[in-house]
Each structure stands twice: as structure tokens, then as C-alpha cells.
Amino acid sequence: MASRRSAVGAMAWCLLLSACGSSTTPQDPGSTPARAQQTVYSFANGCYTLGSAAGYVQADTAASDYALTADRAQAARFYFKPTALGSYLLLSAYRRAPGERGDKSLLGIRDPGGEFLDGLGNFIGEVSYLISGVGDITAIVLDPLSTDGNVIRDIGEGVGGVGGGLGGIDVRPSLAMVHRASDLAVWQLEALDSGRFQLRSAVTGQWLAASHGVLALTTKQTPGIATDFRLEAASGCDAYPEASTNAQLLDARGPARYLREVPLFTQGPNASGIRREDVFGFVDGHAHVTAYEFIGGRVNYGDPFHKFGVDAALDDCAVNHGPMGALGLVETVTSGLGPVHETRGWPSYNFWPRNDSLQHHQSYYKWLERAWLGGLRLMVNDFTGNELLCQINPQKQNDCNMEVNWRLQAQRIHQMQDYIDAQNGGPGEGWLRLVDSPAQARSVIAQGKLAMVLGLEVSKLFNCGEFLGQAECSQDQMLERLDAAYAAGVRHIFPVHKFDNGYGGVVPDEGLGIGTILYVGNVVETGHPIEFEACPESYSGAARSPDQVNPLGIVDQLLRQLEYVNGQLSQALPVPPLLPAAEHGLCNLRGLTPLGEALIEALIQKRMFIEVDHSSLKTVDRILEMVEARGYPGVISSHDWLYSEELLDRVVADGGTISRFADSRGAWVDRLLRAEQRPAKNRVAGMVSTGLASDVNGIASLPGNSAPADTPLYPFTSVDGRVRFDRQVTGDRVFGLYDGRGVAHYGLYPDQIADLQRYTDDRSPEQVQQALRALFSSAEAYLRHWEAVEAWGR
Structure with missing residues (x-):
């Protein structure tokens, strides 16, 4: 009976994954099939014809237009690509020829004069002008002297400068076949009781209408003009461009959710201590998916997603970095890959993304989906930014006020959740959910x-920096802003980040390696230098050994831009004290302030959660004293910015958890095995766990991998054995772990884990398993x- 049930389940999965239009890559286990009962959401990534009482919509490629036909065999087959929930x-x-961006044929409103769209396809015109230009079907198919016709004619004549010709060039907008995605090609689907649907232009609000052989737009429901359409399933559609997960489901049950489902745990030590509800998978304790803002x-x-698709989300960075990347000073400084770079992304991606190119987005949603299929179960997305760096950055489009900016990032992550829902069949149907409680998670x-x-990692938390020792907010203001963050779902808070602020001192990064640069930034921000003292003996060194990858954080990297300023400022500002190297390093004199307490x-x-990374030793010590006195277990270190193994031990001894930067092979094994030596209260089946810290998009390198290009790896299976992965493909670029780019984007973390499993260096198989x-x-x-x-x- 069990085997029969499994066979039926497998058959069901096969049917779902191969359903027409369920995914641009039918083997993707993350795709959602169309529902039996059609809703405005269930057409996502599906193939359909549009039929009405007046006929089917037909594509006339020669005329670059759409028309009506009575013959369903001649009907256009439309691929419905969601731009948002209920919009397509x-x-x-x-x-598209190899290497070319591609030419789309889309049902939309033509803008030949460029009056209504900007270069990115966003609507920038006046809606009333556009409506008057495209007119109304009633003016075409009804008596020209009728009331309806006169109304439309009056509107058109009342608005000057739209439509007609200009110097012999047609600039009149019209319903037509358009060849690039834009707001004028977005349609909102509306359900009718009859099982039919209306398509309303997202810009003009007009309905698609058909009558007497004419396909056009209308502003009102009129007898004799059909605005209701049947969306009939079809096959053979050209798929809308999208990145692939290149993952194939091997098990009808889907990726494992619990430890008891995976031999790694059931056949390992302490298997008897596994609880039924124990979750299988890893946490990324520190990511910045919304850092593009x-x-x-x-x-x-x-962008991690875009309403117009991957070729808009990851197209050409020249818009930010200038021709050949020559204006991308931050990219040049942080990557170390030269003063210029190839800017083109889609479809070739010849230069970016790569593990050490830090100003090109690395967490596109399909790449995140691939990592989820490989075992990612939880992610902490920290809204991040720095007011000072924003202010000195000459290129900006967003507010530098972090109380404004983190809310923008919160809006974007909710939009991303909705976008993923839209791709998978409707609200709540996507593979990503924002959570604000452990029960919900x-x-x-x-x-x-x-x-x-969600978390907050900003240098002036709640706009509370300090200047000359004076906090820039009151306690009441701080509490009010904290309440707002909590209401928005934020559960992780960094009191300090990169500069001294109203709450406490910052941990000096890299000793004095870039001390001058950090010094300048701290002086500009606070009006005073970082004041150093020798660290105590208990502080025995950096959390990251010199031979390991050293991902640099946001301010470290960007402040390198200030090096040239330092020489000019050195006469006006005091220079950093030339302190001798202390035996146990140099620490910030400043600790937790009364406002910080x-x-x-x-x-x-x-x-x-209280995130102690980036805080000075004195600040962390006082925080730990406070939580220990209260028995509060909420301290966490999420990304290796404590510089002290002893502090990490103290965090886990108090009931906290830690996440650490990934590495390759033996180095990563050693870092994970270090967990077993910690005096942790929080143990899973007797094990001490360590999460992943990607710091993706936080201007920090992802792991490299220097293995030879011909090293065997692909295809490989996930740790739970339920998903087979091949090289990831985006556009024409085939990403492999050994192509010189390492973990070029977030979707290659499963590959890095597989590399750790297969190539153990001189570590034993038992060590790798642990x-x-x-x-x-x-x-x-x-x-x-x-x-x-x-x-x-409680």
C-alpha cells in the first residue's frame, strides 16, 4: 500500500512539474501548477489564448499588431508573466540569438513618440493624454454621431499635442504589438462570475475590448462590445526569459523538512535525541537582500526581482557605474579587479556576478530559490545603510535618512514576497514568507x-548618532522608533555599527590596518576620534584567522574612497595616534552609554534579538552583563564581527547562537567543528550548531574556490538526497563553482556545500559529516x- 501511495505521489509531482506553463524550467521543483479553479492568480507562467464573443485575439507579426479571428487555430498563444499579484x-x-538581449512581442500600448515612458519602461506621462491618444472602441464601432462617439471626440480635441503626426513621424499611441516590457504592456486581470475575465490596462484603466472585427480599448461597459474573455489553456508558448534553478526533484515528498528525514542525522551520533519536530536545514543569519536601495x-x-523580469533586474550596470564601469569607484576600490569593467549583464554576464565583485547584486530571487532547494530554511535579512556614506556619495536617488531608507527596504522585501507569490499562483503560494515569531517560522x-x-543594521540606529559625546535623540524618540520597527516585523537589532553612536562604542576594524580611514569617518560622524587602549588579556585575537577569507564590511570598503581625502584633511583634523601594537590588540575606550542601556x-x-557584532569590547561586555543578570538568552553574533573566540563562547554559554562566514573545504570544516568546543546551552540532539553568515550584498565577498576548472562535481545531489543540481544557468551564462568566480551568486551555496562534501582535503569523512x-x-x-x-x- 505504501509503495502504491509513493508511486501515485511521484506521478502527481511529475504531472505538476510538467504542467503547461508552470515554470520556464519544468524540472524546477519550486514551481506551482495552475489550479483547477481559475482565479486571477492561477495563470502565472502559463500558456493561454484569449477568446471573446467577437473572436480570438490573433498576432499579426507582419503588421506588428494584434487583431481578431474566428479561427481558434489562428489565435495567438500568450505566455502570462506576472508583474505583481493579478497583473501580467x-x-x-x-x-533571441545567442548573446543578444532578445525581442519580445507583447500586447500593449504603443508609444512611438516616447511621450509616456522613460528608458526603463516606467510610465511618466499624463494618463488623460494617453487615453485621449489611444481613444475608445466606441468611437470606432458605434455611430460617429452617437453620444459615446462625441464624448471620445471631445476628449481627444480637448487635449492638445497628443497623437497624430510630428514631422511625418507617427507619434500616436495605440493598442498594438510592442517589443519591450513596460508599464504600458501590463494588464490587470479581473474575474467575472461567468468564469471569464477582463483585462484592464494598468496605466489607463481601460478594458481590452472586441467588437465587429476590431480589437481596442474602452473606458466603459457598452452593449455590443465584448470586454469579457475566455482564457483557454494552450501549448507551444515562447517562455518569458527567466533564470533557472537547474534543480530536479528526485523525491515526491519534496526537499526534507525535518532531521528525522535525513540519513546524515538518523545514522549519525545522538540520533536518538532527535525530536519529531526538529527542522532540517541551515540558517543564513546575516543577509542584505534589499541592499540595492x-x-x-x-x-x-x-534587483532581487523586477516587474519586467530578469533581463530588467540584472541588465547593464552602466546605469549606476557609468560606461565601462569607469564611474563605479566603489566597485573598483572594493573588487580590486581593475579601474574599468564590462557592464553588460543579461544575457552574457561576462564580468559579473562573481564572488569578489561587491557592487553587483548577488541574491536574485531565483538564485535564492536554488539555495532554498539546497537546504536553506531560515534567512535573516538586515536592512542596512550608512547616512554619512550616502551623503558623500554623489550618485543617489534615495533619501539618506535611515529612518526613511529602512522603511523603503521593508517595502521592497514585502514586494518581493508578493512577486514570488505571483509567480507561484497567488497570495501565500510562494516559497518565501516573512515571519515575526518562531511559531510562524x-x-x-x-x-x-x-x-x-527582518533586522536592522545601521550606523545611526533610529537616527541616534552622537556628536562630541551628545546623543542625537532622546530616550522617548528612541523608544518610539523602536516600537515602529517592531510593528514592521523587525526582530534583530544592532545597537552599534561601524561608528561610535549614541548607544556605545564600535569595535575597531582590522586594528590599525585601515585605522586612518575609519578614524576619518568617525571624526566626521561624531566630531571626535576613536580613542584606543590596549585590549585585556582575555581578548585573545581576531575571530577570523589571517589565512581565511576576510570579507570586509560596508563601511570598511566604502571608506577606502576617503583615502585621498585623508591627506587633504590631515592638516585640519588630528591624525590617528601612532600606538604600538598591543599584545592582545587595540580596543575602543568607549562602552555602552546610559541611552544604550x-x-x-x-x-x-x-x-x-540583540546583535553584538560591531560593538566594542566594553559595549559587548556590558550588554552581556545586563542579559546575564536577567537570565535573558537573546544575544546573537551573526557574522564574525566580534573578533574574539572568547566572546563567541560567552554568547553561546548564555543561550545564544552564532553564524559564521563560509569558506571552502577544510577551512570551513574546521570553522564548523569549532562549535563542538563551545560551552553552548542550546544543543540539537547533543550537537552545537553553527549557522551560515553570507553578508550577501553587504559589500562583503562570498566564498572563493580555487579548484581547477575540470574538477568533477556536476551533477550533484543535495545533502538530503532529494534534489539533483546541475550548473546554474542565467541567460547565456553557465555558472560553475570552478569557473574562476567561486560562489558568484547566492544560488551557488549548494555547490559550495557539495564541494565540501566531496573534497575533504586532509579532513576525515567523520569530521566532514560532523x-x-x-x-x-x-x-x-x-x-x-x-x-x-x-x-x-513568562
Whole structure:
């Protein structure tokens, strides 16, 4: 009976994954099939014809137009690509030669004079002008002397300068076949009781209408003019361009959700201690998916999603970095790959993304989906930014006020969740859900989805910097802004980040390696230098050994731009003191301020995570004293910015969890095995877990990989054995782990994990297995940590 049930399940999965239009890559296990009962959402990435009482919509490629036909065999087959929930681009053809961007045929409103669209396809004109230009079907098919006809004629005559010709060139907008995605090609689908649908222009609000052999637009429902259409399933559509996960489901149950489903745990030590509800998978404790909007929004090129698709999201970075990347100073400085770079992305991606090119977006949603299929179960997305760096950045389009900017980032991550829902069949149907409680996170993961938690990592948290020792906000203002962040779903808070602020001192990065640069930034921000003292003996060194990859953080990298300023400022500003290298390093004299203590107390009362990375030793020590006195377990170190193994030990001894930067092979095994030596309270089946810290898009390198290009790896299976992966393809670029770019984008983390499994260097198979257990139990460890935080004081 069980085998028969499995066979039926497998057959069901095969049918779902091969359903017409369910995905641009039918083998993708993350795709969602069309529902039996059609809604405005269920046409996502499907192939359909449009039929009405007046005929079917037909594509006339020669005339670059659409018309009506009575013959269904001649009907255009439209690929419905969602731009948002219930909104679509209708693609009838997509042709692209290798290396070319491609030519689309879309049902839309033509703008030959360029009066209504900007270069990115966004509507910038006046709606009333556009409506008067395209007219109304009633003026065509009804008596020209009728009331309806006169109304439309009056509108058209009342608006000057639109339509007609200009110097013999047609500039009149019209319903037509358009060849690039734009707002004028977006249609909102509206359901009718009869099982039919209306298509309304997202810009003009007019309905698509058919009558007497004419296909046009209308502003009102009129007898004899059909605005209701049948969307009939078809086949043979050209698919809208999209990145692929290049993942094939091997198990009808889908990717594993619990430790008890994976031999790595059931056949390993302490298997008897696994609980039924223990989650399988890893947490990324520190990511910046929305960082494309930080520092003015013109530093990091690319979007994690775009209403017009991947070729708009990841097209050409010249819009930010200038011709040949020559104006991308931040990219040049941080990547170290030369003063210019090839800017073109789609479809060739000859230069970017790559693991060490830090101003090109690396977390496109399909790449995230691939990582989710490879075992990612939880992700903390930190809204990030820096007011000072935004202010000195000459290229910006966003507000530098971080109270404004983090809200913009919050808006974007909700839009991304909705966009993923739209691609998968409607609200709640996507594989990503934002969560604000551990119970909600467990529920989401149990449904086979990725849970995302929100955090704040900004240098002037709640606009509370300090200048000459005076905080720039009051306690009441701080508490009010904290309440707003909590209401928005934020659960992780960094009190300090990169500069001294109203809450405490910052940990000096890299000793004095770039001390001059950080010094200048701190002086500009606070009016005073960082004041150093020798670290105590208990502070025994950096959390990252010199031979390991050293991902540099946001301000470290961007402040390199100030090096040339330093010489000019050195006469006006005091230079950093030339202190001798202390035996245990140099530490910031500043600790937690009274306002900082009030913040920590408020975070405890709200049962939020306190992120201690980036805080000075004195600040961290006082935070830990406060939480230890209260028995509060909510401290976390999410991305290796404590510079002290002893502090990491103290965090986990207090019930906290840690995440660390990934590496390759033996180095990553060693870092994960270090967890077993920690005095952790939070253990999963006797194991001490360590999460992944990607810091993706936070101007930090992803892991490199120097293996020879011909090293065997592909195809490989996920750790749970349920998904087979091949090289990831975006456009014409085939990404492999050994192509010189390492983990070029987030979707290659499964590849890096497979490399760790297959090539152990001189580590034993038992050590590798234990390292994998430490990583793939980290989602459960995080959830237990969060549950302990929520339960505190109750």
C-alpha cells in the first residue's frame, strides 16, 4: 500500500512539474501548477489564448499588431508573466540569438513618440493624454454621431499635442504589438462570475475590448462590445526569459523538512535525541537582500526581482557605474579587479556576478530559490545603510535618512514576497514568507517554504548618532522608533555599527590596518576620534584567522574612497595616534552609554534579538552583563564581527547562537567543528550548531574556490538526497563553482556545500559529516533560541 501511495505521489509531482506553463524550467521543483479553479492568480507562467464573443485575439507579426479571428487555430498563444499579484505581461513571441538581449512581442500600448515612458519602461506621462491618444472602441464601432462617439471626440480635441503626426513621424499611441516590457504592456486581470475575465490596462484603466472585427480599448461597459474573455489553456508558448534553478526533484515528498528525514542525522551520533519536530536545514543569519536601495540606491547594481523580469533586474550596470564601469569607484576600490569593467549583464554576464565583485547584486530571487532547494530554511535579512556614506556619495536617488531608507527596504522585501507569490499562483503560494515569531517560522518551514526574519543594521540606529559625546535623540524618540520597527516585523537589532553612536562604542576594524580611514569617518560622524587602549588579556585575537577569507564590511570598503581625502584633511583634523601594537590588540575606550542601556532594556522587554557584532569590547561586555543578570538568552553574533573566540563562547554559554562566514573545504570544516568546543546551552540532539553568515550584498565577498576548472562535481545531489543540481544557468551564462568566480551568486551555496562534501582535503569523512551536522541543524538551533527568547519572563 505504501509503495502504491509513493508511486501515485511521484506521478502527481511529475504531472505538476510538467504542467503547461508552470515554470520556464519544468524540472524546477519550486514551481506551482495552475489550479483547477481559475482565479486571477492561477495563470502565472502559463500558456493561454484569449477568446471573446467577437473572436480570438490573433498576432499579426507582419503588421506588428494584434487583431481578431474566428479561427481558434489562428489565435495567438500568450505566455502570462506576472508583474505583481493579478497583473501580467502577455507575451506572444520571444526571439533571441545567442548573446543578444532578445525581442519580445507583447500586447500593449504603443508609444512611438516616447511621450509616456522613460528608458526603463516606467510610465511618466499624463494618463488623460494617453487615453485621449489611444481613444475608445466606441468611437470606432458605434455611430460617429452617437453620444459615446462625441464624448471620445471631445476628449481627444480637448487635449492638445497628443497623437497624430510630428514631422511625418507617427507619434500616436495605440493598442498594438510592442517589443519591450513596460508599464504600458501590463494588464490587470479581473474575474467575472461567468468564469471569464477582463483585462484592464494598468496605466489607463481601460478594458481590452472586441467588437465587429476590431480589437481596442474602452473606458466603459457598452452593449455590443465584448470586454469579457475566455482564457483557454494552450501549448507551444515562447517562455518569458527567466533564470533557472537547474534543480530536479528526485523525491515526491519534496526537499526534507525535518532531521528525522535525513540519513546524515538518523545514522549519525545522538540520533536518538532527535525530536519529531526538529527542522532540517541551515540558517543564513546575516543577509542584505534589499541592499540595492542603500547608500542612495546607486551603489549596488541589480534587483532581487523586477516587474519586467530578469533581463530588467540584472541588465547593464552602466546605469549606476557609468560606461565601462569607469564611474563605479566603489566597485573598483572594493573588487580590486581593475579601474574599468564590462557592464553588460543579461544575457552574457561576462564580468559579473562573481564572488569578489561587491557592487553587483548577488541574491536574485531565483538564485535564492536554488539555495532554498539546497537546504536553506531560515534567512535573516538586515536592512542596512550608512547616512554619512550616502551623503558623500554623489550618485543617489534615495533619501539618506535611515529612518526613511529602512522603511523603503521593508517595502521592497514585502514586494518581493508578493512577486514570488505571483509567480507561484497567488497570495501565500510562494516559497518565501516573512515571519515575526518562531511559531510562524516553524509553520512556514513545515509547509516547505523559506522563512525570512527582518533586522536592522545601521550606523545611526533610529537616527541616534552622537556628536562630541551628545546623543542625537532622546530616550522617548528612541523608544518610539523602536516600537515602529517592531510593528514592521523587525526582530534583530544592532545597537552599534561601524561608528561610535549614541548607544556605545564600535569595535575597531582590522586594528590599525585601515585605522586612518575609519578614524576619518568617525571624526566626521561624531566630531571626535576613536580613542584606543590596549585590549585585556582575555581578548585573545581576531575571530577570523589571517589565512581565511576576510570579507570586509560596508563601511570598511566604502571608506577606502576617503583615502585621498585623508591627506587633504590631515592638516585640519588630528591624525590617528601612532600606538604600538598591543599584545592582545587595540580596543575602543568607549562602552555602552546610559541611552544604550535603555535600548538594551527595551529590547529585552520586547524579547528581541540583540546583535553584538560591531560593538566594542566594553559595549559587548556590558550588554552581556545586563542579559546575564536577567537570565535573558537573546544575544546573537551573526557574522564574525566580534573578533574574539572568547566572546563567541560567552554568547553561546548564555543561550545564544552564532553564524559564521563560509569558506571552502577544510577551512570551513574546521570553522564548523569549532562549535563542538563551545560551552553552548542550546544543543540539537547533543550537537552545537553553527549557522551560515553570507553578508550577501553587504559589500562583503562570498566564498572563493580555487579548484581547477575540470574538477568533477556536476551533477550533484543535495545533502538530503532529494534534489539533483546541475550548473546554474542565467541567460547565456553557465555558472560553475570552478569557473574562476567561486560562489558568484547566492544560488551557488549548494555547490559550495557539495564541494565540501566531496573534497575533504586532509579532513576525515567523520569530521566532514560532523561539520555538516553542525550546519544543517542550525535552523533548528536558531528556532530553539528564538523560542527561548519569546518564553523569557513568562
